[in-house]
Amino acid sequence: MSKVGIFGAGWVGLVTGACFAELGHEVVVRDVVAEKVDALREGQVPFHEESVPELLAKNAERLTYTLDVNDVADCEFLFVCVDTPPTYSGDADLSRVWTVVDELPELQGRPILVMKSTVPVGTGEKIRAGLDQRGLDHVGYVSNPEFLAEGRAVRDFMNPDRIAIGAFHADDGDAVAGLYSALDAPVVRSDVNSAEMIKLAANAFLMTRISFINEIANVCEATGADVVKVAEGIGLDHRLGPHFLRAGIGYGGSCFPKDSLALKQLASNSGYHFQLLSAVIEVNELQKRRVIGKLTRHLGPLRGKTVALLGLAFKANTDDMREAPSIVLASRLLAEGANVRAWDPVADGTKLPKGVDIVESVRDAVRDADAAVIVTEWDELRSLASDEVRGLMANPLIVDGRNLLDPEQTRRAGFSYEGIGRPTSPADVFPQTPERAPTSGA
Numbered sequence: 001m002s003k004v005g006i007f008g009a010g011w012v013g014l015v016t017g018a019c020f021a022e023l024g025h026e027v028v029v030r031d032v033v034a035e036k037v038d039a040l041r042e043g044q045v046p047f048h049e050e051s052v053p054e055l056l057a058k059n060a061e062r063l064t065y066t067l068d069v070n071d072v073a074d075c076e077f078l079f080v081c082v083d084t085p086p087t088y089s090g091d092a093d094l095s096r097v098w099t100v101v102d103e104l105p106e107l108q109g110r111p112i113l114v115m116k117s118t119v120p121v122g123t124g125e126k127i128r129a130g131l132d133q134r135g136l137d138h139v140g141y142v143s144n145p146e147f148l149a150e151g152r153a154v155r156d157f158m159n160p161d162r163i164a165i166g167a168f169h170a171d172d173g174d175a176v177a178g179l180y181s182a183l184d185a186p187v188v189r190s191d192v193n194s195a196e197m198i199k200l201a202a203n204a205f206l207m208t209r210i211s212f213i214n215e216i217a218n219v220c221e222a223t224g225a226d227v228v229k230v231a232e233g234i235g236l237d238h239r240l241g242p243h244f245l246r247a248g249i250g251y252g253g254s255c256f257p258k259d260s261l262a263l264k265q266l267a268s269n270s271g272y273h274f275q276l277l278s279a280v281i282e283v284n285e286l287q288k289r290r291v292i293g294k295l296t297r298h299l300g301p302l303r304g305k306t307v308a309l310l311g312l313a314f315k316a317n318t319d320d321m322r323e324a325p326s327i328v329l330a331s332r333l334l335a336e337g338a339n340v341r342a343w344d345p346v347a348d349g350t351k352l353p354k355g356v357d358i359v360e361s362v363r364d365a366v367r368d369a370d371a372a373v374i375v376t377e378w379d380e381l382r383s384l385a386s387d388e389v390r391g392l393m394a395n396p397l398i399v400d401g402r403n404l405l406d407p408e409q410t411r412r413a414g415f416s417y418e419g420i421g422r423p424t425s426p427a428d429v430f431p432q433t434p435e436r437a438p439t440s441g442a
């Protein structure tokens with residue numbers, strides 16, 4: 001078993017640490033935020049992610065948390081799991097990665113620096129050169145990008161579709177592969193540049209599928225087809241597969257938006273205009289805003305109307321609000337003059353723009369509301385179309401941004417219903433009261 005140091009106690013760092021400890025390795029997690037390290041030492045996990053608290057507790061004897069970089073000095077592997085957010089230009093901000101490299105303590109033997117953070121192609125080569133310049137040529141470097149998805153991070157880490165390992169020296173790659181030997185997964189070995197590109201290209205492809213199905217959904221709306229059926233019919237084709245074909249209000253989160261920008265920027269810095277990816281990003285931005293058109297079609301001008309946003313996290317089973325579509329939606333609604341109420345079972349609503357009323361329950365959100373918008377596919381919203389909710393709302397309109405509900409059942413329960421890419425019943429768009437005259441909103 002090995003001694004593994006982890007830089008960054010975020011989603012990737014803590015999940016990596018918890019899972020390596022579960023696999024029997026000794027793990028030291030280093031972060032720079034004192035409150036985080038203190039909380040972890042007291043057994044508290046700083047974010048909502050299934051199985052992480054249990055795994056950290058179960059393997060507590062093999063896990064330590066520290067602020068002091070010297071505590072990782074005797075580790076054989078040093079995993080870089082720090083955040084790489086976008087800069088104003090769209091490039092990845094690598095300042096935290098470079099801080100880790102610059103702060104490396106004196107290291108003996110042949111420790112290996114392993115890059116799990118998502119970085120532009122060419123980063124490994126630059127870090128290799130930086131290490132060599134500092135006389136750290138005895139420190140190996142391996143790219144080992146992470147593919148876990150929040151909400152199912154531990155499952156993904158322990159049952160990966162593949163493990164990508166790019167190394168300058170085969171022995172370093174072998175050593176990193178050895179850490180995962182208990183997992184049953186194909187290992188893709190490559191050079192460092194290719195491993196970095198595998199991560200960016202995989203994310204770009206997933207986003208392309210999302211924007212593709214969202215555009216199909218928009219055409220379905222214009223032509224009377226049902227995207228849920230269409231996706232089923234597409235997904236059964238073994239050449240295509242069923243995944244990432246759920247139409248909705250666009251992707252968000254800490255990875256897709258920033259990684260698509262970073263890849264687009266990486267291409268254009270190299271003189272190539274990545275046309276397809278530019279369209280994928282643009283489609284996603286427009287998709288988030290289409291909900292406004294749907295609300296306007298039912299309610300007319302939104303000034304003074306009350307809209308309940310149900311679910312705020314960028315997806316279910318996480319409290320991550322980074323780049324969540326709820327933020328764009330709330331801003332657009334406020335700009336239209338609507339009163340916005342917002343509820344989520346775990347996410348921090350204060351990340352929304354000022355002026356949004358954050359409430360504690362679905363009941364509080366929908367009371368006297370003119371519309372309820374399902375923004376995140378939380379399980380508890382599957383029963384939204386109830387008598388109680390209908391009775392509480394001023395106007396029983398549900399805009400289902402995740403196609404979570406059954407349209408027919410919802411209409412039978414007395415609601416007007418709008419999904420994404422699903423046929424609209426003519427009865428839905430005609431208002432119950434004369435002042436709610438339909439408009440030709442997009």
Ligand SMILES: NC(=O)c1ccc[n+]([C@@H]2O[C@H](COP(=O)([O-])OP(=O)(O)OC[C@H]3O[C@@H](n4cnc5c(N)ncnc54)[C@H](O)[C@@H]3O)[C@@H](O)[C@H]2O)c1
Nearest residue numbers: 007008009010011012030031032082083084096117118146
């Ligand atoms: N979150 C995901 O679903 C996911 C999935 C795959 C890959 N990634 C990539 O992994 C990386 C980390 O993402 P995340 O979501 O875990 O980020 P995060 O923001 O949740 O965590 C990053 C942590 O690094 C810490 N940190 C910053 N500088 C440090 C330093 N010098 N030393 C030690 N710790 C430091 C921060 O305090 C923070 O706790 C990013 O590059 C991201 O793109 C994320």
